[in-house]
Amino acid sequence: xxxxxxxxxxxxxxxxxxxxxxxxxxxxxxxxxxxxxxxxxxxxxxxxxxxxxxxxxxxxxxxxxxxxxxxxxxxxxxxxxxxxxxxxxxxxxxxxxxxxxxxxxxxxxxxxxxxxxxxxxxxxxxxxxxxxxxxxxxxxxxxxxxxxxxxxxxxxxxxxxxxxxxxxxxxxxxxxxxxxxxxxxxxxxxxxxxxxxxxxxxxxxxxxxxxxxxxxxxxxxxxxxxxxxxxxxxxxxxxxxxxxxxxxxxxxxxxxxxxxxxxxxxxxxxxxxxxxxxxxxxxxxxxxxxxxxxxxxxxxxxxxxxxxxxxxxxxxxxxxxxxxxxxxxx
Numbered sequence: 001x002x003x004x005x006x007x008x009x010x011x012x013x014x015x016x017x018x019x020x021x022x023x024x025x026x027x028x029x030x031x032x033x034x035x036x037x038x039x040x041x042x043x044x045x046x047x048x049x050x051x052x053x054x055x056x057x058x059x060x061x062x063x064x065x066x067x068x069x070x071x072x073x074x075x076x077x078x079x080x081x082x083x084x085x086x087x088x089x090x091x092x093x094x095x096x097x098x099x100x101x102x103x104x105x106x107x108x109x110x111x112x113x114x115x116x117x118x119x120x121x122x123x124x125x126x127x128x129x130x131x132x133x134x135x136x137x138x139x140x141x142x143x144x145x146x147x148x149x150x151x152x153x154x155x156x157x158x159x160x161x162x163x164x165x166x167x168x169x170x171x172x173x174x175x176x177x178x179x180x181x182x183x184x185x186x187x188x189x190x191x192x193x194x195x196x197x198x199x200x201x202x203x204x205x206x207x208x209x210x211x212x213x214x215x216x217x218x219x220x221x222x223x224x225x226x227x228x229x230x231x232x233x234x235x236x237x238x239x240x241x242x243x244x245x246x247x248x249x250x251x252x253x254x255x256x257x258x259x260x261x262x263x264x265x266x267x268x269x270x271x272x273x274x275x276x277x278x279x280x281x282x283x284x285x286x287x288x289x290x291x292x293x294x295x296x297x298x299x300x301x302x303x304x305x306x307x308x309x310x311x312x313x314x315x316x317x318x319x320x321x322x323x324x325x326x327x328x329x330x
Contacts, residue, residue: 027055030075038077038303050080061261070291070313071258071265076303078260086260090300092140092184093251093278095324108317111237118244123283123295129153129247130282131164133308135301137210139182144170145299146249146278147190148200151328153247153282155223158330164203165223171208173197173215181212187249187278191228191328199224224330231325236315239322240284243294247282248327250296251275252312252319264306266293268313273320281321284314294321 179185199221
């Protein structure tokens with residue numbers, strides 16, 4: 001197999017370290033390509049440490065994809081991270097612990113009649129209410145992205161304008177409503193902060209840097225909401241009815257390697273109900289293998305998943321997707 005010129009330097013690192021020829025194995029070639037594709041920067045010690053982690057992930061990927069699954073996994077920018085590192089840096093949903101939340105029903109509800117009353121499929125991307133996928137970086141700010149992606153959608157539906165809102169403004173300023181910057185937060189607190197703040201600025205006027213800073217007052221608010229509501233807890237049929245009307249902020253348990261390395265297909269893995277990551281449901285369909293699924297926008301960049309999206313199996317409250325969903329209204 002011919003080695004592209006841009007990989008030769010990395011391959012020589014392997015060859016020099018192990019005093020072997022430049023005829024390297026598939027794992028080493030794959031890691032060299034990964035380092036180049038994602039512009040990874042390591043010192044000499046870290047290089048080999050990350051290679052061992054990558055090799056373990058690659059072995060797991062290959063074994064999974066040889067099995068009978070409805071979804072695939074693959075190499076992405078997280079492939080050099082242990083699961084513990086991934087959990088520590090890329091999740092950030094903090095469930096509310098208010099008395100109202102403690103009384104949420106324990107039983108899952110899925111009313112087929114409610115489902116049948118809705119359109120067979122909805123995709124708010126096609127309807128022009130979804131902005132492009134972004135990358136939150138190694139900051140637990142998913143709650144800001146989930147809430148503001150939802151607000152971007154309802155703003156577009158009300159005004160015809162579609163643009164990214166300031167995720168950095170949310171990160172810097174919504175701690176006044178109970179959030180914790182890169183240490184996580186709750187979408188409801190973002191909505192509450194936005195109402196008190198008189199809206200949110202555009203992303204281009206208050207740019208994202210993936211770390212919390214001082215709350216600035218240097219931009220004009222461009223999108224406003226009037227109130228926010230919760231979807232009926234643990235009712236996936238009510239969630240479907242709400243998604244038929246607008247994008248909805250949802251939370252899931254995502255602290256598994258299946259999430260870290262998801263590539264495409266209908267994600268159908270029993271990942272539990274302990275919510276730790278916030279995302280945005282932007283539609284639903286049955287067109288992939290005839291299996292009902294949610295269309296969910298993530299904030300881990302376009303190299304993750306299906307160009308930044310995950311298609312989650314519908315009808316079984318997968319990963320707790322209907323446990324604590326909410327939405328804003330203009």
